[in-house]
Amino acid sequence: MIVFTEKEKLTPFIQNLKDEGKTIGFLPTMGALHEGHLSLAKASIQENDYTVVSIFVNPTQFNNLEDLEKYPRTEEKDIELLTSIGVDYVYLPSVADLYTEGEVAKKYDFGGIEHVMEGEFRPGHFDGVATVVGKLLRAVNPNRAYFGEKDFQQIRIVQEMVKQEQIDVTIVPMPIFRAETGLALSSRNMRLTPENLEAAPFIFQVLKEAGELKNQGQTPAEVKAYVEESFAQSPFELEYFEITDEEKLQPISTFKSDVKARGFVVAYAGDIRLIDNIQF
Template sequence: MDVFYLKTKLIHHINELKNSGNSIGFVPTMGALHQGHLSLIETALKHTDLVVVSIFVNPTQFDNQQDLLKYPRTLEADLELLKSLNDKKIMVYAPLTEDIYDDNITSETFHFAGLEHEMEGAFRSGHFDGVGTIVKRLFEIVQPDFAFFGEKDYQQLQIVRKLVEQHSLPVKIVGCPIYRHADGLAMSSRNKRLSKEHREAAPFIYKTLKDVREQFGIKSAKEITEWVKKQFEIQPLLELEYFVIADSKTLKPIKRKSRQKAYRAFIAVYASDIRLIDNIALN
């Protein structure tokens, strides 16, 4: 498995591979890899000849600097985990911040047709400018034919699709299902930081979403939202930040149900100081 720390060397290598007719898949990550990441990489391996996995904790998408400092960095363990897959078809790009940003660690400004103002965008100032900046730069470096993103960050997935559309980037975006622990908790690198008590409480998030899906056909979005708030008021270890039922395409909160539209429920919850997000398709 080849590991690249400099974009110049990676670009040169990828150009040689593409000139030989190989298709390139790409899975961008911030490291602390888990089975959810591996499922994305396994999907990429099935659809492309070679797969680039980036491991880079991107500073411009963190609105909370303490969260950035605490984010787990486990490069050696990540590389060992990747070797359990078909490592002859995997390349890793693990740059230092200077290789991505030179001496200017700032975000570009993006307008994603309003997608950036909903949910995560409303609670995390500048987050999606940071996401757009790093994804665009990584696409320019890796030059993938396909890029694979998990639906756990569904809003991010929609924003990346809009980024590709707006900038006419030659890459096809593939959304992959949420990978969950046996108890339903969506896999996340942040889960490693949960205390035993909070880890035991966290599956309540997905249980609530499943209950929402059951109610969606018979109750209004307002009724369901009030019910969710009450469920978390009596859950001492989890604090609800937001719950929204939104149009799957525009991410606008639902006003009136339409049989012609698809909807998803989105949720963000704090377990102590650790922020967990999840979502579920409703129809």
């Protein structure tokens, strides 16, 4: 494996590979890697000639500076994991390699999908995400870039950013990788107390029950009420549960066979914010 720390060296190196007709897969991460990340990297390895993984904790997407400071950083272990599964290249930029001094996130208009759910509760978050993903895609210039559906709204943001900025890349959404208990894998899980870690599978269980209610003919409003009531009786503090269409991410009042719907949940286990979703 080769580790790059500067885009001035990475970009021409990758371009040479592409000039030889090789395909490049790319996985942008913030490190603290787990099996979910590795499943994306393995998919890239299978589908491309070479795979690049970036590790960069992006400051412009954190509206809570304490969250940025607490974000787990396990760079050495991450590189060992990526080496063990056969990743070819790691891009490990500094803030200065991606941002000029004093640079802030670009302001985007994504037609409203940036203002709902995560956008409502984390103002400016998606401007930071779109800004850094755009920078990383230009640095790597991959054929395909892989994103996990746990952050489904983020995937929609990236898809729209790529269209707006005319970046020639295929965005590949990948299914949520779950522990045997059903808990969606997340770097934040390592900060859960043993008690909360044991209780956390409740979140996916409620999502599955919500899906069963939908299949039984209940309306989005009825399903939403059930989920909110379930959380009220749980050890978790529900921030929101929304049922939306998958394209515009707008709340729906009825389930329709020709409109893909998804349920999104965010809940706190102590001070740890957990997210999950399910396709209906």
